[in-house]
Amino acid sequence: MSKEVGITVSKNDNFSEWYTQVVVKAELADYAPVKGLIVLRPDGYSIWESIKESLDKKLKETGHRNGFLPVLIPESLLGKEKEHFEGFNPEVFWVTHSGNSELGDK
Structure with missing residues (x-):
């Protein structure tokens, strides 16, 4: 993403990049230190609360x-949706340990 001030890409030309710039430069959210995770900043969280309330x-x-569903789903359950799940596999975080103990099912 560009470090320049303001939005540097047209919404019509590259919606994904435009949206990312709007959210980050408006300080609604930012990237977490762990790839694939975001941090909702105070104004972004206020928007989320309004959406949730409505x-x-x-x-x-x-x-x-x-x-409320669990954030972690065992691989054995994901296997039941194998065809649907295949496209998401590169983006999955596999949890293999809890503390020093290895989990039986990632």
């Missing part, structure tokens, strides 16, 4: 309830 209200109006 969505939560709409879901509850229709009789839906919230749920």
